[in-house]
Amino acid sequence: QVQLQESGPGLVKPSQTLSLTCTVSGGSISSGSYYWSWIRQAAGKGLEWIGRIHTSGSTSNNPSLKSRVTISVDMSKNQFSLKLSSVTAADTAVYYCVAGYSYWYFDLWGRGTLVTVSP
């Protein structure tokens, strides 16, 4: 069974870049079986899809985040990563890395990691 684990700094300063990594275990990220996504949840709020990548090279991001999002895959480490630039307090949230076997929904979720944007 594929499992996901987020890692990265829990505190980021405004205007800096948020960087998170998701380590995949129990399966190979290069198998091409999954779509790898990032989803976030601000405190007391709903879920917001940030973006996704497939090992075929295809990526898509939420237009609401404009061009601040970069998602990449490191097959040698069985990891995928999120970079969100020019962060503000509005980017404070729990960030989940998620795997979707289907193109349309999200099967497996990491436990999530809280990122706070503060001076």
Place this chain on the structure above:
Amino acid sequence: QSVLTQPPSVSGAPGQRVTISCTGSSSNIGAGYDVHWYQQLPGTAPKLLIYGNNNRPSGVPDRFSASKSGTSASLAITGLQAEDEADFYCQSYDSSLSGSIWVFGGGTKLTVL
């Protein structure tokens, strides 16, 4: 403001049946895209509950069912149990001139009385 609209809260007594609605528009549910549901127990990550409008992943009790019609969908929970108390989210796909994205409802908190 979420693209899909859900009631903020619903409640029911143990053993009862509750439903949670999810209203979209012509660019998502009404365009024929499937609706999926997630359950988020307190302090945990969301878990896929229903996929493809009314299919349950292995391990999800048949007390959970869902349906879709027009621009809306609903989740039904029968034989309510205390451990069902959680937040529930609907999710679909939205395609418009602004782009194509995966969208969620704002979530519904289920309280078991």
